[in-house]
Amino acid sequence: MTAVRALHRALVGTRPGLVGLATVIGIGAGIGSVLFHELILGVTWLVTGREDFSDAGRVASPHLPGLGVWFLLVAPVLGGLVYGPLVQRFAPEARGHGVPEVMLAVARRGGRIPATVAAVKALASGICIGTGGSVGREGPIVQIGSALGSAIGQWLRVPATRLVLMVACGAAGGISATFDAPISGVVFGLELILRSFSAEAFGVLVISSVVANVVAEVIAGDRAILTLPHFDLGSPAQLPLYALLGLLAGLLGWAFARILYAVEDACDAVWRGPEWLRPAVGGLLLGGLLLALPQMYGVGYPVLEAAIGGRYVVGFLLLLVVGKILASSLTIGIGGSGGVFAPSLFVGGTAGTAFGYAAAALFPALDLHPGAFGLVGMAAVFAGAAHAPITAVLIVFELTGDYALILPLMAAVVLATGLSNLVSRDNIYTLKLLRRGIDLAADTPTDEALRRVVVAQVMRPADGTTPDPQLPALAPDGSVHDVLGVLAAHRGAALPVREGPDGPLLGTLTEHDLLDHLRGVAGRGTVDR
Numbered sequence: 001m002t003a004v005r006a007l008h009r010a011l012v013g014t015r016p017g018l019v020g021l022a023t024v025i026g027i028g029a030g031i032g033s034v035l036f037h038e039l040i041l042g043v044t045w046l047v048t049g050r051e052d053f054s055d056a057g058r059v060a061s062p063h064l065p066g067l068g069v070w071f072l073l074v075a076p077v078l079g080g081l082v083y084g085p086l087v088q089r090f091a092p093e094a095r096g097h098g099v100p101e102v103m104l105a106v107a108r109r110g111g112r113i114p115a116t117v118a119a120v121k122a123l124a125s126g127i128c129i130g131t132g133g134s135v136g137r138e139g140p141i142v143q144i145g146s147a148l149g150s151a152i153g154q155w156l157r158v159p160a161t162r163l164v165l166m167v168a169c170g171a172a173g174g175i176s177a178t179f180d181a182p183i184s185g186v187v188f189g190l191e192l193i194l195r196s197f198s199a200e201a202f203g204v205l206v207i208s209s210v211v212a213n214v215v216a217e218v219i220a221g222d223r224a225i226l227t228l229p230h231f232d233l234g235s236p237a238q239l240p241l242y243a244l245l246g247l248l249a250g251l252l253g254w255a256f257a258r259i260l261y262a263v264e265d266a267c268d269a270v271w272r273g274p275e276w277l278r279p280a281v282g283g284l285l286l287g288g289l290l291l292a293l294p295q296m297y298g299v300g301y302p303v304l305e306a307a308i309g310g311r312y313v314v315g316f317l318l319l320l321v322v323g324k325i326l327a328s329s330l331t332i333g334i335g336g337s338g339g340v341f342a343p344s345l346f347v348g349g350t351a352g353t354a355f356g357y358a359a360a361a362l363f364p365a366l367d368l369h370p371g372a373f374g375l376v377g378m379a380a381v382f383a384g385a386a387h388a389p390i391t392a393v394l395i396v397f398e399l400t401g402d403y404a405l406i407l408p409l410m411a412a413v414v415l416a417t418g419l420s421n422l423v424s425r426d427n428i429y430t431l432k433l434l435r436r437g438i439d440l441a442a443d444t445p446t447d448e449a450l451r452r453v454v455v456a457q458v459m460r461p462a463d464g465t466t467p468d469p470q471l472p473a474l475a476p477d478g479s480v481h482d483v484l485g486v487l488a489a490h491r492g493a494a495l496p497v498r499e500g501p502d503g504p505l506l507g508t509l510t511e512h513d514l515l516d517h518l519r520g521v522a523g524r525g526t527v528d529r
Helices: 002-013 015-048 065-090 099-108 116-130 138-156 160-179 182-194 199-220 236-270 275-292 301-308 314-333 341-362 370-386 389-400 406-423 430-434 445-451 480-489 511-524
Strands: 495-498 505-509
Touching (some): 015 065, 015 160, 065 116, 065 275, 099 138, 099 182, 116 138, 138 160, 160 182, 182 389, 236 314, 236 341, 301 314, 389 406
Antiparallel strands (some): 495 505
């Protein structure tokens, strides 16, 4: 038993132990990413007879021959009948695009995510995408990896300051393994999940990202999601056009976020039935859209690849832009489960290519390549939607491996982010939380420190004395920030900490205990994230 306790202390309380935990989380995220991808492919094949239906056109499914092309109308309904009750019964937080829930868990709940979220999110998103949901797989894999990291940390009872790092490790590993983009995984974890940078956080996220990528490579081999031609910046005279694209893409990213939640509001206003049935009934609307534009089926990377490769005319590219925004918004609005990162890339790629065709027609002497504008548009629209410029630049660079466009890419992304920030300080992720009355930007460093710590971490252990039975009891897993009002109302009193109203006394908490904790945080200079 002594050896077990010593091992636990080494894992929980030392930096080498944190490295070991990051490695374990990376292994889990890598395996989870591969399994999740195979689940999507399997469900898609089961329904459509293909591993990706988006570029097949309006054709029948060999597995549902009696329905003809009308299977496109039926597939989202059948999927909704499966994942709707699953999400409603076991993990309502698995509904939607996932990343905001992880951000909230890190900022306000000390990194605590229910362990069931990983399994439910994987099943619900795999079924949703496989049956036609026009969403991406990055949001689900972020939530899956983060839930895995949180579950391991909660099982080991690690402090909240380290639990949030483990959650971010899961997110970084998931992005790395899914997109074969280890640098982007690290930056995504820092820029969007932790929303800060420290040497320790960077180190452990790198370990988790690299391990997840290697594990996925060993299991699944080449995981390239896009195969695109090489593009060059022909002349510096083209840069103003890329700058203009960046400004327009920033507005488009902002508009995508607003339309997404406007559609969700409309669905909320109209729906009056049980939540578990909402995806199936709403699936009729999504199915009707798929009948009209089958290119919206699933994630749609083959269609994006064809768009940037020059296989579509401008009018159809613009139709794809509008269709993807509506299809993704509707998928989320009816209660579907999936990410908005891939739809942002799709919208940016198709809109950017259309812009490139228009620019080439107006300035034929510049020898412009429309597909190059599509690549830059992918990053710029995501940056405008998510306010994450570093992640946007790196993810497109790693997806394409093309350094030649780095200058216009960086310029467009910065301009897109800047203009989108001027229009609204909230991004596509924080806006979802803000609509629920949660403003992460309003937290001060002290607020963040207190939200990351639970009562059990700062209480005094029970010493045999009996507290005043009239005093309110505190829950050991409650956030310290949430009990400030109770402490203020009973100044000087030692409030009991119990598991339930009639549970055994675990300890007591006073204002002095809380002040001692804050002094310790101040002595370290910042929260150890």
